Amino acid sequence: MRLSPSHSSSYPLIVILSASILPVWSQSTVRILPLGDSITGGPESCWQALLWRSLQQASITNTKFVGSRSGQQCDFEYDGANEGHVMIQATEIVSEGKLVPWLESSKPDVVMMHLGTNDVLNNKPTAEILQAFGTMVDWMRESKKVMRIIVAQIIPLDSVFCEECGERVVRLNEAIPEWAKGMNTTESVIEVVDCWTGFDTDSMTSDGVHPNNAGNEKVAECWFKPLSRAIKSAGGGEEVSAAASPGMSAGSKLGIAAVAVTVLCRWWWW
Numbered sequence: 242m243r244l245s246p247s248h249s250s251s252y253p254l255i256v257i258l259s260a261s262i263l264p265v266w267s268q269s270t271v272r273i274l275p276l277g278d279s280i281t282g283g284p285e286s287c288w289q290a291l292l293w294r295s296l297q298q299a300s301i302t303n304t305k306f307v308g309s310r311s312g313q314q315c316d317f318e319y320d321g322a323n324e325g326h327v328m329i330q331a332t333e334i335v336s337e338g339k340l341v342p343w344l345e346s347s348k349p350d351v352v353m354m355h356l357g358t359n360d361v362l363n364n365k366p367t368a369e370i371l372q373a374f375g376t377m378v379d380w381m382r383e384s385k386k387v388m389r390i391i392v393a394q395i396i397p398l399d400s401v402f403c404e405e406c407g408e409r410v411v412r413l414n415e416a417i418p419e420w421a422k423g424m425n426t427t428e429s430v431i432e433v434v435d436c437w438t439g440f441d442t443d444s445m446t447s448d449g450v451h452p453n454n455a456g457n458e459k460v461a462e463c464w465f466k467p468l469s470r471a472i473k474s475a476g477g478g479e480e481v482s483a484a485a486s487p488g489m490s491a492g493s494k495l496g497i498a499a500v501a502v503t504v505l506c507r508w509w510w511w
């Protein structure tokens with residue numbers, strides 16, 4: 242490589258450009274859309290805050306929660322964006338085509354959904370709810386071919402709301418794994434998360450439906466592992482852990498700088 246005197250003033254530019262390339266290489270931000278009803282976006286919903294904090298504590302920081310709604314006020318600042326709409330049914334999201342514009346504006350890499358509670362309250366049959374889930378999965382994949390989708394087996398409903406509601410939730414939850422298997426692809430993996438087991442409506446909800454503090458902790462816990470896996474696979478686990486460690490090795494920094502210099506030299510000379 243020849244550097245004529247006229248190019249010597251370009252050194253600072255090379256350094257600046259190399260430095261600006263580094264973060265892009267070492268970190269890929271994963272956009273996560275929490276999709277649901279008031280259990281996700283209602284006034285008492287703080288499980289997302291707890292989940293976010295658990296991710297920080299595990300050094301999983303390459304995340305951005307997305308959605309048109311901002312998070313609830315919880316005990317600490319957190320990344321609270323979500324698409325949790327009070328009273329909403331899965332069947333309604335589909336019949337009114339609501340998910341398509343939500344996906345268009347939030348552009349997620351991962352969708353985590355906890356839906357069906359209001360469908361159950363409105364006595365929608367399991368098959369109809371699952372059909373709506375299926376349409377939503379289709380839309381998610383139209384938005385992103387390799388969308389990672391996490392679907393919750395939803396938390397229980399107390400029978401104070403309707404005598405059969407508890408049993409209807411159980412029937413929906415029992416049908417979710419088989420449905421998910423049928424829609425699963427290697428390109429766009431669906432993972433089912435069990436948020437039902439161990440969730441006690443008496444001690445973990447304020448009103449038979451909405452998680453209280455103990456319930457929020459339980460819901461955060463049920464999402465944590467599957468979401469961490471989805472973030473690692475969507476964001477590139479190796480690169481992420483390299484970024485989380487004290488820094489990239491001097492070797493890889495030099496390598497990247499060399500690539501940058503080569504590109505710039507080509508750009509200048511040819």
Ligand SMILES: *[C@@H]1O[C@H](CO)[C@@H](O)[C@H](O)[C@H]1NC(C)=O
Binds near residue numbers: 418421430
């Ligand atoms: C979908 O496939 C992946 C492997 O590609 C697997 O880990 C996951 O459990 C499957 N999901 C379901 C619901 O069977």
